[in-house]
Structure formats: structure tokens, C-alpha cells
Amino acid sequence: MEKKEDKDRKFETLMQNALSDQQFYIPDNFADRLTQKFNIRNMKHRLLTEWGLKLLIIIGVTGGSALVFILSGSDIISSFIHNYYPIILILIITVFIFFFDQVLLKLMFFLKDIKKHNSK
């Protein structure tokens, strides 16, 4: 007479066999594809953080300099206020160029490297 545990084990084995009949396949490069996405995401995050930090430093230095000018009673600030339109335009262009150079360009080179690596 077989014990209950032995019979349960037989049923368990039977179930495992039936359940392991899986009608799907895992592509060979599945983990690689995901790792690539992981790397791209990491790179984006790193570049944006670095850019943000650099921008903060620049804003800090500019703000500090402006404060010094204001406190010293210089009339540079008032001339800036009168000509705010071209100054804001120049600032926007500078920030964009800085973003393009520090983030977009580096990311494009990184993606190009990945593409090159994939085609090998």
C-alpha cells in the first residue's frame, strides 16, 4: 500500500510534467534587448542629471554675480531690464545649445555606438 505522500508526489510530478508543456519560446537575445533598453535609460538619466547640475551651477554663478552688481549699485542691471527681449532670447538659445551639446549629442553618439555594436 502506497503512502499518501508518495501518491501526492506522483500527482505533483504529473502536474509538473503537464504544466511544463509550454507553447512559447524565449528569444535568445531577449535579455540583451532589455539590457540595451536599461543602458539607454540609465544613460538618459545620467546625462539629464549632469546637465541639470551644470545648469544649476551656471544659474547660481550668474545669480551671485547679479546680486553683487545690484548691491554695488551698478547700472548694468537696469540696462539689462530695459533690453530684456534680446537677453532672454540669447539665454534661451544658449540653454538649448548647452542642452544639445551635453545631452542630445552625447545620447546620439551613444545610440550610434549601440547600433554599431548590434550590426557586428
Place this chain on the structure above:
Amino acid sequence: MDDFELVKQIKKGNSNAYRFMVSKHERLVFNIAWRMAGQHQADIEDIAQEVFIKVYKNIKSYRNESKLSTWIASIAWKTSIDFIRRKTRNKLNFTDEPELHETQYENNVFENIKQSELKKVVSETLAKLPVQYQSVLSLYYLEEFSYAEIQEITNMPLGTIKSYLNRAKNIFKSEIENKHGHNAIQLLYNDK
């Protein structure tokens, strides 16, 4: 490398650790997606991909309280349910009960039954069960998760999980009995 160290490395941005984690758990995720969301390879791959992206995005919220595989399986479960909801436009019904029609088969003597025949009966019966039954059975028998872990993965009450497993077991008993006679079941169980 244990789960704690693996997660620590992934949080640091170590791509080799991430690749290792994907390779280690891809079969589990594919299996859940396949059981839950159907038979199309492309759908299964999409779900699996979404799961591992979610794992990375939410890795900071992983607490070492449960096994990494349990946590990943719970993400796979939720993602598969969301996928079904999207596909069926919210017509998801997890209260489905198995509808198995009893068929009379000739009562073969037990000695003639081969293991492959039993496996065939089990596979056929399994295919007729609702997805939530199949998934719970798969998590329990194939992935060898405990009741508590299955509860964590599926968010189902413990009683429901136990009832699914017991009912499924009884369904298999009666199916095998129908096809191969009373003696067949006696080999597998002595409580019948």
C-alpha cells in the same frame, strides 16, 4: 549572487546584474504571461518586456521582505491582467468557474495506462480550466511558490487559492477516473 546584492547592483546601474536578473526570471515571467494572456507569442513577449521595464523602474520600491522572484511574479501577474483588460475592454471575469463536461469513457484496467496517457488527460483537463486556475496551479506546482507567496503575487485571499488548488485536484481526479477507471485514481490517491 543573492537577491539583495543583485538588487543593490541594479540600483547602481550595473547592466550585467540587470541582464543576469532578466535571464534568471524570464522563464517565470513568460510562463505567467502565457498562462494569463493567451497564446500569441508577440503578446507574451510584449508583456514580458513590459514586466522587466517595470521591474527596473520600480526597483527602488523593492524591499527585501519577499523573494525577488515573488516580487517579479506579482508584477507579471498585474501586467498580464492589465493586458487582458486592455484587450477585452474591461470585460475581465475572474469569477469564471470550470465547466467540464463529464464524458463516459470505457473503463480501462489500470495496468494498461501509461504515464503519457495520464499526462495527456492532465494536459487536456488543464487546458479546459479558466486562466486563474491554470495560473495558480502553475505557480504552485511548476514554480513551487508557497500559498503565502501566491497570495502575495495574485492578491487573492488564501482561502481562494486553497480552494482553486483543491477544486482543480478534484477535477483532475474525476477526469482521470472517467477516462481510466476507478483503479487509476487509486494509484494516485488513497483518500478517494
